Each structure stands twice: as C-alpha cells, then as structure tokens.
Amino acid sequence: MSEMNTPVAAKLPSPEEVALIKKFLNDTTLFLGPDPEIMQNHDLMPRSEVEDECMRKVGDAHTIAKIRDRIQAGCDEGYEMVEQMGAAPGAKWGDVITGVYSASGDLAIASAGGVLIFSALVHHPIKFIIKNWVNDPTVGVNEGDGFIHNDSRYGNVHNTDQSMILPIFHKGKLVCWVASTVHEGENGAIEPGGMPSMAESPCDEGLKMCPFKVVENYQIKRDILTFLQNSVREPKLQYEDMKVKLFACLRIKQRIEETLNTDGPEALISTLRTTMENVRAEVKRRVSEWPDMTVRTYIIQDSTLRENCVVKINCKLTKTGDRLIFDFRGSSPEFTNRATNTIVAGLKGMLAQVFLCYVWPDLPRGQAAFAPIEVITDPHSIVNCSYDAPNSQSLMSIFTGFTAGQHAVAKFLYSCPEKYTKVHAPTFNMINTFIWGGVSQHGETLGNLCADLNGMGAGATVDRDGEHALAPIFATMADIGEQELNEEEVPFLQLVSKKMTRDAIAPGKYRGGQGYTMMVATKDSEQWGFMTVCQGAKFPPLQGLFGGYACGSYPLCKVQGVDVYDVLLNEPHKFKHSIEEIMNERPFEEATYTTHHMGMGFEISKRGELFMISQGAGAGYGDLLERDPAGVIRDIEEGLMSPGVAERLYKVKFDPDTLAVNHEATAAARDAERKARIARGVPYAEFIKGWNKPTPPTHLQYFGCWGDDVAKLYMGSPDKFRDANAPRPNYMPHPKDVRIAELESRLLAMGAMGGEKQ
Amino acid sequence: MKVLMTEYLRIDLDAEQWECRVCDHVIGSAGKSYKEGMLVHNRDPREIHPPIIDPEKYRFTFSPDPEWVRILEYYCPHCGTQVETEYAVPGHPPLHDMEPDLPALRAQWARREEVKEAVVGPAVTADKGHGH
Ligand SMILES: [Zn+2]
Numbered sequence: 001m002s003e004m005n006t007p008v009a010a011k012l013p014s015p016e017e018v019a020l021i022k023k024f025l026n027d028t029t030l031f032l033g034p035d036p037e038i039m040q041n042h043d044l045m046p047r048s049e050v051e052d053e054c055m056r057k058v059g060d061a062h063t064i065a066k067i068r069d070r071i072q073a074g075c076d077e078g079y080e081m082v083e084q085m086g087a088a089p090g091a092k093w094g095d096v097i098t099g100v101y102s103a104s105g106d107l108a109i110a111s112a113g114g115v116l117i118f119s120a121l122v123h124h125p126i127k128f129i130i131k132n133w134v135n136d137p138t139v140g141v142n143e144g145d146g147f148i149h150n151d152s153r154y155g156n157v158h159n160t161d162q163s164m165i166l167p168i169f170h171k172g173k174l175v176c177w178v179a180s181t182v183h184e185g186e187n188g189a190i191e192p193g194g195m196p197s198m199a200e201s202p203c204d205e206g207l208k209m210c211p212f213k214v215v216e217n218y219q220i221k222r223d224i225l226t227f228l229q230n231s232v233r234e235p236k237l238q239y240e241d242m243k244v245k246l247f248a249c250l251r252i253k254q255r256i257e258e259t260l261n262t263d264g265p266e267a268l269i270s271t272l273r274t275t276m277e278n279v280r281a282e283v284k285r286r287v288s289e290w291p292d293m294t295v296r297t298y299i300i301q302d303s304t305l306r307e308n309c310v311v312k313i314n315c316k317l318t319k320t321g322d323r324l325i326f327d328f329r330g331s332s333p334e335f336t337n338r339a340t341n342t343i344v345a346g347l348k349g350m351l352a353q354v355f356l357c358y359v360w361p362d363l364p365r366g367q368a369a370f371a372p373i374e375v376i377t378d379p380h381s382i383v384n385c386s387y388d389a390p391n392s393q394s395l396m397s398i399f400t401g402f403t404a405g406q407h408a409v410a411k412f413l414y415s416c417p418e419k420y421t422k423v424h425a426p427t428f429n430m431i432n433t434f435i436w437g438g439v440s441q442h443g444e445t446l447g448n449l450c451a452d453l454n455g456m457g458a459g460a461t462v463d464r465d466g467e468h469a470l471a472p473i474f475a476t477m478a479d480i481g482e483q484e485l486n487e488e489e490v491p492f493l494q495l496v497s498k499k500m501t502r503d504a505i506a507p508g509k510y511r512g513g514q515g516y517t518m519m520v521a522t523k524d525s526e527q528w529g530f531m532t533v534c535q536g537a538k539f540p541p542l543q544g545l546f547g548g549y550a551c552g553s554y555p556l557c558k559v560q561g562v563d564v565y566d567v568l569l570n571e572p573h574k575f576k577h578s579i580e581e582i583m584n585e586r587p588f589e590e591a592t593y594t595t596h597h598m599g600m601g602f603e604i605s606k607r608g609e610l611f612m613i614s615q616g617a618g619a620g621y622g623d624l625l626e627r628d629p630a631g632v633i634r635d636i637e638e639g640l641m642s643p644g645v646a647e648r649l650y651k652v653k654f655d656p657d658t659l660a661v662n663h664e665a666t667a668a669a670r671d672a673e674r675k676a677r678i679a680r681g682v683p684y685a686e687f688i689k690g691w692n693k694p695t696p697p698t699h700l701q702y703f704g705c706w707g708d709d710v711a712k713l714y715m716g717s718p719d720k721f722r723d724a725n726a727p728r729p730n731y732m733p734h735p736k737d738v739r740i741a742e743l744e745s746r747l748l749a750m751g752a753m754g755g756e757k758q
Numbered sequence: 759m760k761v762l763m764t765e766y767l768r769i770d771l772d773a774e775q776w777e778c779r780v781c782d783h784v785i786g787s788a789g790k791s792y793k794e795g796m797l798v799h800n801r802d803p804r805e806i807h808p809p810i811i812d813p814e815k816y817r818f819t820f821s822p823d824p825e826w827v828r829i830l831e832y833y834c835p836h837c838g839t840q841v842e843t844e845y846a847v848p849g850h851p852p853l854h855d856m857e858p859d860l861p862a863l864r865a866q867w868a869r870r871e872e873v874k875e876a877v878v879g880p881a882v883t884a885d886k887g888h889g890h
Pocket residue numbers: 778779780781782783834835836837838839
C-alpha cells in the first residue's frame with residue numbers, strides 16, 4: 001500500500017487519521033496483485049527479535065555446522081524423492097529443488113543438486129503468504145497446510161514451475177518453511193509444454209496460481225485439485241507431482257522435527273539465520289578482493305521466438321569496495337505482445353546461479369549468496385517487465401542476462417589471487433531441445449519436453465577445453481535423459497541423438513564444449529507435434545573470452561514429404577546420420593528440405609518427417625593460434641571438426657592420412673598468420689572512423705540502447721525510440737501479417753492482385 | 759608493481775600503462791581502453807563459423823548472418839596476438855570493456871605480493887566415491 005502524497009498547503013491528517021486511512025485502504029484492497037515491495041527485493045529480511053534471541057542463545061559453530069548438515073541432508077533426501085518419484089520429465093532428470101526457508105521467508109539452505117534458481121526465488125511467494133494470508137481470517141496459515149504457486153509475477157521464473165510450500169510449526173509457533181519446486185511442463189497454456197512462445201498476453205500463459213492453500217491437514221483438497229487438473233492437458237501429472245512435492249516436503253519436515261527434538265527450536269532458528277548472515281558477510285568479503293573496475297558487455301537475442309530481430313541485453317558491472325552492481329539499463333524495452341520478457345526477480349535468480357555454480361560453488365546454496373549484490377534495470381524493460389507483459393519465455397532473457405553476467409565476472413576474476421573456481425568462458429545458454437505434445441500411442445494427452453535441454457556445451461576455462469553438452473547453466477547434477485525410456489511413453493523416436501555436430505565450433509586456445517545433433521520423427525500418433533524455443537540462428541548468444549570465439553549459430557532443419565520409417569525399412573542405406581549429409585545430399589527424392597530460426601511455434605508433424613537441431617557450443621578461451629596442435633588433431637579424430645576447417649582456422653599442418661603434425665610447418669604457418677594479422681589489422685582510432693555509426697542500422701529491427709547512451713531505447717528502427725524511464729507500448733505485428741503484406745506488395749508491383757477491392 | 763588483468767594483458771601500476779603479456783609491448787594508458795592501442799579487424803563471422811549446410815540452398819546454415827553480426831578481432835600491434843574478440847552489431851561502437859579504478863587498484867595491491875604467474879584456481883577432481 002503506498003503512502004499518501006498530500007499537498008503541502010492542505011491540512012495534514014493527524015497520525016490517527018493516517019492510521020485510519022491506511023487501515024481502510026488495507027481492509028478494502030480489491031485485488032492482492034504481486035507486491036512490488038516483495039518482488040523488487042532480493043536481500044535478506046531484517047533479523048527478527050526471535051532470531052536475535054536464538055542467535056544469542058545458540059552460537060556455537062560446531063552445533064550450527066552439525067544442524068546445517070542435517071538440514072542439508074534432509075533437503076537432499078527430499079530432492080532424491082522428487083527426482084525418483086516425479087512424473088514430469090524435468091523431475092526425472094533433476095530439474096527440481098527443495099529448500100528450507102526462515103520464518104520470514106528467506107531461503108536458508110537448498111538441496112545440493114537441482115535448479116537452484118527455483119528455490120532462490122520461492123522466497124517471494126512465501127513472503128506473499130506471510131504478508132497476506134497469515135492474518136487473513138478467511139485463509140490463515142496453520143499446521144498441516146500446504147500452499148501451491150506458479151505465477152511468475154508472484155515469484156519464480158515461468159509458469160511451468162510449480163512449487164509446494166509448507167509452514168513448519170513447533171509447539172504452535174511457526175519456525176520455518178519448506179518448499180519443493182519442479183519444472184512440471186504442462187500448465188494449460190496456449191501451446192502444450194508450459195512455455196508458450198505464442199503467448200501475446202499473460203492470459204495465453206495457462207494456469208496462473210498466485211500462492212494459495214491447496215493442502216489442509218496434510219491432505220490435498222480434492223475440489224481444488226480437480227479444478228487444477230481440469231485446467232491443464234495432463235491431469236495425471238498435475239496430481240502425481242503435487243503429491244510427490246508434498247511428500248518430499250513432509251520428509252524434510254520430519255528431518256527438521258528430529259532436529260527440533262534433539263536440539264530445540266532456538267538451535268534451528270539460529271542455524272538458519274547464522275548461515276545466511278555468514279554467507280552474506282563472506283560474499284561481501286570476497287567481492288572486496290576483486291579489483292575496483294567497471295566491465296561492459298552485451299549479448300544479443302536475435303529473435304522474439306516469433307520473428308528475427310536484434311534485442312540487446314546490456315550489462316555494465318561495477319565493483320567498488322565491497323559493493324557489486326549489475327546495471328542492465330539500456331537493455332531492450334519490454335515487448336507488449338511477445339513472451340521473451342522476464343520479471344526482474346527471474347534475472348536476479350539466474351545471476352545468483354553465476355555465483356553459486358561458477359564462481360563460489362563452495363558456499364552454502366541459498367538466497368544469501370546473492371543478497372548483497374545490487375541490480376539496476378529500466379522500468380518496463382525486457383529484464384524487468386510489467387504485470388501486463390507475457391513472460392512465458394522469460395528463459396530467453398534470464399539466460400542471455402546470465403551470460404552477460406558470466407562474461408563480465410570473468411574479467412574481474414582473472415587478476416584475483418584468491419579463486420574458488422577457474423576463470424570460465426561463457427557456457428552455451430539456450431535450451432536447444434524439442435518441446436512436444438499431443439496424443440500418445442497410449443491415447444493419453446501429453447505436453448512436455450526432451451530432457452536434452454539440460455545439455456549445454458560448457459565454456460572453456462583458463463587451462464582446459466569446455467566439456468561437451470555437459471550440464472545446463474541453471475542446474476547442477478542434472479541429466480540429459482534416456483530417450484529409450486521416454487519412447488515407451490511418447491510416440492516419436494530420436495533417430496539421431498548424442499552425436500556431436502561437426503564444425504559447429506567455438507575455437508580458442510581452449511575450445512568450447514560442443515553440442516550434439518537431435519533428429520526426431522513422429523511414429524505412432526496422428527496428433528503429435530513439436531516446438532523449439534531458442535534464439536541464436538543468426539547471431540550467436542555468447543561472447544568469447546580473452547581472444548576466444550563464441551559459438552556459431554544454430555538453425556532448425558525440416559525434411560517433409562517423406563516417411564523415414566519407410567526409408568529405414570525399405571532402403572536403409574539412404575538414411576544419413578548427420579544434418580550436414582541429409583540437408584546437402586538430399587537423399588530422399590520427393591522430400592522438401594527447409595531451414596528456419598529456432599522459434600518454431602507448436603507444429604503438428606506427420607509420421608516420419610524429420611525435425612533436426614543441434615545443441616550449442618560453449619565459448620572458447622584465448623587466441624586459437626596458441627592451441628596445442630595435439631588438441632586440434634584430437635578434435636578431428638573425435639569428429640568435432642573437419643580437417644579442412646581445422647587447418648584453415650588453427651593453422652596446423654598435418655598429414656591428411658595419418659594426422660601426424662608437422663610442427664615446424666605449423667609454427668611457420670602460425671607466425672605467418674600473426675604477421676598477416678598485423679598487416680590487415682587497422683589502428684583503433686582509424687578503425688572506428690569507418691566502423692562507428694550514430695544509430696542502429698536501418699536494415700535491422702533493433703531494440704535497446706545504442707553505444708553508451710543508455711537513456712534512449714530504440715524500438716525497432718532508428719526513428720522509433722523511448723526515453724528509458726518513460727515506458728511505451730512496444731507491439732510487434734503478427735509474422736504472418738508481415739509475410740502477407742510482403743507478398744501482396746510483390747503481387748501489386750506485378751499487377752497481379754486481380755483488381756481486388758480494398 | 760604489475761597486475762595480470764587478462765590472459766594477454768597486464769597493467770603496470772606505476773607507469774599506469776596496459777602491456778602485452780606475450781611480447782611486453784606497451785599498449786597505452788591504463789586510464790583508457792586497451793583497445794585504443796590495438797589493431798582491429800572486422801571479421802566476417804562465416805570465416806570462423808563455417809556453414810555446415812549449403813549456403814546456396816538454405817537461408818540458415820549454422821553460420822552467423824554477416825549482415826547482423828561481425829566479429830571485431832583485436833590484435834597486439836607488436837606480436838599479433840589476438841587479445842580479445844567482440845561479437846558486434848554492425849556499426850555499434852566497441853565497448854570500453856575493462857575500466858579499472860587505478861588508485862583503488864594501487865591501494866589494493868599495496869597490501870599484496872606481486873603475482874607473476876596467473877593463479878589458475880582449484881581443479882575439479884573426482885571424488886573417490888563409494889564402490890559396490
Ligand atoms: Zn604483444
């Protein structure tokens with residue numbers, strides 16, 4: 001509730017009157033929307049009197065470490081339960097998390113595996129429950145209650161993630177909260193799978209559960225459950241995973257109660273608070289060891305998933321003393337009718353992952369590690385979108401925001417004598433996988449995705465190559481799944497999977513880890529389709545590090561008008577196992593072969609048609625001329641790179657038959673290339689005279705600031721912009737309307753409109 | 759006192775200069791961007807990220823679109839080492855990517871020993887785990 005702004009000249013209300021007005025406004029609130037006071041804040045809540053007292057009573061480091069480990073083990077146990085029993089593919093392959101939250105709602109301890117960002121963001125709905133439901137006589141928070149939540153505007157990343165939240169009481173007093181979150185997939189949105197790229201408003205995004213009570217006396221309320229099941233495409237999944245999350249929370253509750261019985265509530269409360277305060281203080285200390293500096297970078301999103309355009313994520317990272325400030329001002333304005341916006345909490349959650357997964361993995365996993373770090377954004381921007389903007393594809397902006405952060409942080413870390421990890425080039429950041437849905441071979445309606453989303457090529461580090469398709473940037477210890485298991489439930493095969501995509505490289509002294517090819521084809525259903533939700537088919541979504549290169553770009557390829565299952569049965573020699581061969585050789589005579597950007601809206605597929613993509617590579621590190629020739633040869637032998645590309649880029653000379661390196665010739669070729677660089681390179685001052693332009697190019701639809709002028713945000717063309725602080729609507733036309741207009745103007749120019757009346 | 763800032767760059771805190779770590783060339787004032795002392799090449803991204811499928815036949819080829827993105831390669835003018843790359847929108851001014859606060863840096867390093875070999879950081883080593 002906002003304070004009243006009273007004109008100076010008018011009679012000021014007395015304190016009693018102000019209190020009365022506040023009470024009136026609170027009592028008559030029409031709608032409890034997302035609370036900016038909660039949603040804009042990611043710091044720890046102030047230490048409460050109870051916490052203060054408990055910390056005075058129990059401060060022994062050994063007791064606290066012992067209890068923290070017990071709670072941590074409890075969280076890990078809950079995590080295992082969800083992973084083993086969860087029905088969602090995301091759950092099976094580790095896209096889950098469990099955590100314990102303080103009585104005020106801060107995440108104190110999370111499970112060691114899983115998607116940290118989820119629980120780093122569940123504190124928002126818990127704080128909403130505390131603020132609004134605890135004292136509401138029609139709701140209340142009691143022992144045995146459980147609350148459900150998925151609407152990202154009230155916290156968390158996107159509406160496909162559902163949380164179960166339980167208050168934990170001891171002798172009638174609330175001592176903490178536990179929660180479990182799963183990337184469920186299906187949520188009744190306009191497209192199956194829970195992450196619609198077609199959403200043009202929040203109303204297209206399916207279930208929008210602000211935090212509400214769905215469990216009483218530890219029982220799921222059947223009437224509400226039925227309503228939720230009735231709102232999604234997978235009623236069975238909805239029920240099963242609500243139960244799984246509830247029981248995981250109950251197991252953690254059991255572990256907490258054991259601690260309460262042995263050590264008492266003061267010890268538990270002190271442990272949770274002390275852990276958070278210690279981590280927060282340690283982060284301040286570690287930051288103060290970094291050099292005082294400003295680092296600038298930007299990452300380009302090359303599509304809204306509906307159309308290709310240039311969308312800037314602008315990042316200036318400044319460290320002064322023990323303060324670290326991410327300034328994302330100058331990033332693209334929010335899109336009024338495109339789903340790639342994120343709420344700012346989502347961006348912060350992903351930035352927290354930079355630190356907890358890549359910089360300080362030794363710190364206890366919780367909210368405190370990011371609590372003292374500051375984030376600045378423009379209002380109504382793609383990284384801080386408004387309530388009315390769709391955000392079901394917020395991953396696009398939180399992932400590119402993550403990469404901007406990861407890239408900037410590396411430039412601070414290099415000079416630090418104190419390191420907890422190696423300096424790391426950006427890891428690939430897009431979920432190059434297939435989202436799928438329809439009616440299965442068993443007659444069930446399904447909507448979800450291939451767990452290959454968890455395979456992202458890792459960035460190279462200061463002394464080694466990046467790992468291939470190892471892990472996602474948003475989780476630790478996640479798996480890419482077993483397609484053979486999925487095939488028992490879904491009516492399509494991955495005909496090629498886990499085969500590295502040759503020449504889709506990120507070169508460097510140490511190269512980025514590479515991604516693999518996925519070819520899918522529907523088999524046993526007439527009502528089955530796919531979608532893909534990635535950027536980067538025209539403009540790489542990464543930057544390289546210290547002279548290393550980023551990845552290339554990754555398109556979607558389709559082969560239609562063929563049934564490859566017939567081909568495999570009758571003429572198996574015609575089938576090829578790489579995108580390169582199938583698209584270039586076109587082995588199926590009658591088929592059509594097309595390429596597309598990676599924002600394919602849900603599309604029904606026919607039996608045996610091929611949809612082909614590749615996962616992406618992490619960025620390279622260092623000057624590629626310094627790469628050990630043996631590493632280049634190994635990449636050739638492992639099918640990562642063709643010999644011609646290897647020789648041309650890395651200037652390694654080798655025998656084409658034996659791959660034996662000619663070291664002298666290699667050294668000479670590399671020396672020659674260094675001289676060639678000096679010959680072709682243009683001195684900076686001269687270069688920018690020809691290169692720098694005052695506005696974005698007219699041939700691109702460009703969104704965001706240009707250069708350092710962060711006050712002016714372009715909105716699609718050099719003559720359309722907004723003041724960074726003054727939001728304006730930013731509508732995109734329907735891509736099909738754009739295409740129709742193009743074709744009509746061509747027809748008109750040819751005089752072929754047939755005299756159609758206007 | 760010299761500080762190793764990147765794989766290829768260091769700052770001489772006394773002279774307030776950027777230097778090349780490969781050839782010791784003095785690049786320029788540390789009060790300005792090191793890029794100002796570099797040679798720049800505007801690289802067609804298709805040369806680094808080769809098309810995997812035939813550009814004659816297809817709109818998307820696994821190569822970045824050269825009308826959308828260029829790779830700015832920054833070379834040491836003395837030894838030709840590629841110190842930095844920048845994937846840039848055509849015409850976008852190069853970023854002042856590292857702008858250190860020199861007095862603060864000097865004060866910080868006054869408390870430290872000079873580091874001559876970059877600190878690599880801890881390796882991830884396999885745990886012994888448990889057998890079955
Ligand atoms: Zn040099």
